[in-house]
Amino acid sequence: MLKFIKHHLETIAGVEIYPLISFVIFFAFFIGLFVYVAMMRKTYITELENLPLTENE
Amino acid sequence: MELEKFSYDNGIVRKFLIATAIFGVVGMLVGLWAACELVWPGLGLGVDFLSFGRIRPLHTNAVIFAFVGNGIFAGVYYSLQRLLKTRMWNDTLSNINFWGWQIIILSAVLTLPFGYTTGKEYAELEWPIDIAITLLWVVFGLNMIMTIVKRRERHIYVAIWFYIATFVTVAILHIFNSMELPVSFLKSYSVYAGVQDALVQWWYGHNAVAFFLTTPYLGLMYYFIPKAANRPVFSYRLSIIHFWALIFIYIWAGPHHLLYTALPDWAQSLGVAFSIMLIAPSWGGMLNGLLTLRGAWDKVRDDAVLKFMVVAVTCYGMSTFEGPMMSLKNVNAISHFTDWTIAHVHIGGLGWNGFLTFGMLYFIVPKMWGTKLFSEKLANFHFWIGTLGIIFYAIPMYWAGFTQSLMWDEFTAEGFLAYPNFLETVTQLAPMYALRAFGGAIYIVGVLVGCYNLILTAKHGSFVKNEDAEAAALEPTYTPHKGEYWHRALERKPLILMVLAIVAVSIGGLIEIVPTMLVKSNIPTISSVRPYTPLELEGRDLYIREGCYNCHSQMIRPFRAETERYGEYSKAGEFVYDHPFQWGSKRTGPDLAREGGKKLRKPNSWHFNHMLDPTTMSPGSIMPPYPWLIEDDLDVSLTGDKISAMRTLGVPYPVGYENQALADLQAQAQEITNDLAASGTETSADKEIIALIAYLQRLGTDIENEAPTK
Numbered sequence: 001m002l003k004f005i006k007h008h009l010e011t012i013a014g015v016e017i018y019p020l021i022s023f024v025i026f027f028a029f030f031i032g033l034f035v036y037v038a039m040m041r042k043t044y045i046t047e048l049e050n051l052p053l054t055e056n057e
Numbered sequence: 058m059e060l061e062k063f064s065y066d067n068g069i070v071r072k073f074l075i076a077t078a079i080f081g082v083v084g085m086l087v088g089l090w091a092a093c094e095l096v097w098p099g100l101g102l103g104v105d106f107l108s109f110g111r112i113r114p115l116h117t118n119a120v121i122f123a124f125v126g127n128g129i130f131a132g133v134y135y136s137l138q139r140l141l142k143t144r145m146w147n148d149t150l151s152n153i154n155f156w157g158w159q160i161i162i163l164s165a166v167l168t169l170p171f172g173y174t175t176g177k178e179y180a181e182l183e184w185p186i187d188i189a190i191t192l193l194w195v196v197f198g199l200n201m202i203m204t205i206v207k208r209r210e211r212h213i214y215v216a217i218w219f220y221i222a223t224f225v226t227v228a229i230l231h232i233f234n235s236m237e238l239p240v241s242f243l244k245s246y247s248v249y250a251g252v253q254d255a256l257v258q259w260w261y262g263h264n265a266v267a268f269f270l271t272t273p274y275l276g277l278m279y280y281f282i283p284k285a286a287n288r289p290v291f292s293y294r295l296s297i298i299h300f301w302a303l304i305f306i307y308i309w310a311g312p313h314h315l316l317y318t319a320l321p322d323w324a325q326s327l328g329v330a331f332s333i334m335l336i337a338p339s340w341g342g343m344l345n346g347l348l349t350l351r352g353a354w355d356k357v358r359d360d361a362v363l364k365f366m367v368v369a370v371t372c373y374g375m376s377t378f379e380g381p382m383m384s385l386k387n388v389n390a391i392s393h394f395t396d397w398t399i400a401h402v403h404i405g406g407l408g409w410n411g412f413l414t415f416g417m418l419y420f421i422v423p424k425m426w427g428t429k430l431f432s433e434k435l436a437n438f439h440f441w442i443g444t445l446g447i448i449f450y451a452i453p454m455y456w457a458g459f460t461q462s463l464m465w466d467e468f469t470a471e472g473f474l475a476y477p478n479f480l481e482t483v484t485q486l487a488p489m490y491a492l493r494a495f496g497g498a499i500y501i502v503g504v505l506v507g508c509y510n511l512i513l514t515a516k517h518g519s520f521v522k523n524e525d526a527e528a529a530a531l532e533p534t535y536t537p538h539k540g541e542y543w544h545r546a547l548e549r550k551p552l553i554l555m556v557l558a559i560v561a562v563s564i565g566g567l568i569e570i571v572p573t574m575l576v577k578s579n580i581p582t583i584s585s586v587r588p589y590t591p592l593e594l595e596g597r598d599l600y601i602r603e604g605c606y607n608c609h610s611q612m613i614r615p616f617r618a619e620t621e622r623y624g625e626y627s628k629a630g631e632f633v634y635d636h637p638f639q640w641g642s643k644r645t646g647p648d649l650a651r652e653g654g655k656k657l658r659k660p661n662s663w664h665f666n667h668m669l670d671p672t673t674m675s676p677g678s679i680m681p682p683y684p685w686l687i688e689d690d691l692d693v694s695l696t697g698d699k700i701s702a703m704r705t706l707g708v709p710y711p712v713g714y715e716n717q718a719l720a721d722l723q724a725q726a727q728e729i730t731n732d733l734a735a736s737g738t739e740t741s742a743d744k745e746i747i748a749l750i751a752y753l754q755r756l757g758t759d760i761e762n763e764a765p766t767k
Binding site: 029030033034036037038040045046047048049050051052053 | 136139140210212214215216279280283284287288289290293294295297298301302
């Protein structure tokens with residue numbers, strides 16, 4: 001079954017790079033996300049996480 | 058800073074709350090009815106609109122879109138205003154959202170039991186209703202986005218991200234899966250056929266679970282659990298990762314509903330891989346919810362709201378572990394088409410959605426009516442009987458699932474099927490089906506007690522329709538903090554967040570669906586597969602109308618036990634003219650993909666008598682009788698139009714065939730009628746049953762006509 005897809009993609013010049021690019025984008029996005037959340041300031045986090053609790057009722 | 062005075066719109070929340078409760082009771086009662094029909098098949102009373110095949114879609118649609126749908130709106134309208142310190146943008150839109158949604162539900166009640174259905178699970182509503190849903194959804198989204206835009210709180214709490222992702226993704230899913238070509242006011246054909254239709258449908262079906270039953274409820278979890286426990290969420294950092302990982306990965310997992318089918322292997326493998334990856338964000342979210350209660354577990358003992366929420370999140374954790382396990386091909390080989398799936402979805406439905414909804418109702422109602430819950434005791438009773446209900450529902454269904462799978466697959470020492478008669482594997486399940494109905498019934502008792510408790514709570518308080526509040530306006534200009542990260546800016550800009558959410562969910566959908574569409578010409582064609590005759594096409598529409606796919610699959614997997622029982626396994630090329638596909642998802646009855654083939658073929662008179670009363674041909678069968686098919690005349694007023702519509706969709710009927718179709722239909726009907734008469738069954742050629750027999754006898758025959766290959 002896979003051969004149908006392969007043949008379609010083979011017609012694209014330089015297709016070998018596609019899976020690499022996708023992997024790099026995927027990996028980089030989540031690494032970036034982890035780095036970002038790890039470096040968030042504590043005060044800012046506290047402000048955000050208390051949003052549901054600080055509303056006036 | 059000057060404080061602005063405004064008020065929260067509690068009126069709209071109240072409307073949605075009441076609708077949630079009412080449709081919860083209604084949807085579950087319909088489910089109970091369907092469950093009882095499997096125990097006492099006579100319960101359908103021989104009436105078409107009460108038969109299982111028509112009632113089950115009503116149950117699933119009512120629970121998903123009426124109960125949970127109204128629950129989503131209630132929770133979103135309550136929390137959004139408070140998190141953003143503003144009233145909903147436009148009260149009229151809020152009300153259009155409410156009344157429009159109820160009209161859609163009403164139209165579902167008025168169409169599904171009467172056989173107006175597209176035949177695609179959880180997307181059964183016909184095209185005019187699909188359009189109405191689209192418009193209504195835009196009203197909801199517009200109202201939400203504009204409320205976010207005019208907010209008084211700079212930062213957008215993570216719950217709202219989940220609401221935004223829900224809005225955009227459900228819109229995409231609904232529109233693409235509902236692409237259909239209308240034939241008449243309440244009849245349409247899916248523009249996709251066979252394998253493509255299956256892939257789009259389960260991309261939709263899986264993500265309806267993801268983005269209708271999960272992401273909005275995760276948003277509600279992130280709001281209501283901290284509120285009820287009066288402490289912030291366990292880890293806000295985790296919630297950010299949870300959000301992006303979940304929406305990115307979920308959208309890929311749809312093909313796990315089609316393992317071992319005729320769907321291309323690469324798509325199946327993608328579905329499996331991403332399903333396993335889903336454990337990470339799902340469990341991250343579950344732990345985030347549960348650990349919010351760290352140091353506050355004593356509150357769970359006293360507070361019914363928290364009890365409901367803890368069990369809800371626990372059920373979420375269980376089913377999001379079970380789901381990926383069921384997506385493994387070796388496990389799926391056992392679980393697919395069995396009642397295991399039914400158990401799985403009810404852990405999610407009764408546990409996660411049901412209990413989170415009730416927890417939310419018990420929290421909101423006393424708040425909005427300015428009083429205490431009428432009775433903690435009754436709420437506790439509801440909690441315990443509900444929990445018991447879930448257990449009594451799920452365990453028999455797991456048992457039934459394994460029983461089915463083991464019996465279907467068992468061979469004797471001589472190499473024959475141990476249970477060659479499918480019926481034996483059905484009658485075995487009778488006690489399980491009875492217990493399941495009992496579990497459902499006591500769950501509903503809990504719901505009724507809950508409604509009583511909430512009504513009395515409301516009676517003892519006084520409703521605050523417009524709740525006064527005050528907050529400082531946002532400064533029009535905002536200077537970003539020095540060294541601010543990109544995500545922080547994102548947290549203030551809902552539109553950019555929305556666009557990124559669309560990008561995240563589109564990638565998976567595109568990569569899976571586009572190649573499957575492009576290779577259309579490459580789905581290995583089978584030269585002997587030809588379009589349905591007009592009579593067979595009409596019969597197929599009856600098959601769809603009666604909801605046969607609710608109990609019968611048309612997909613033989615490449616397993617020895619299945620090829621032995623049903624014949625050659627199903628090939629992608631066999632379904633190229635199937636608009637919509639009818640592969641089904643569960644086998645309460647046997648597979649029908651080769652019902653007309655050499656191995657399984659039965660005389661026309663067998664089908665006639667079987668439809669009139671299944672127990673005459675199969676003693677002990679739990680299939681309902683279909684006497685109306687024998688009495689009613691086949692409506693052929695649309696036959697020509699149906700042929701034309703099919704040709705528009707790419708089915709190779711010759712030009713002008715629509716004018717010839719009716720004559721061909723009558724000739725074929727007469728042939729079947731003559732054959733029936735020869736075997737002593739008198740009927741006339743214009744009855745519906747004739748068309749259905751023609752269709753059933755056609756199933757699986759194409760491949761047998763193939764010229765032997767070199």
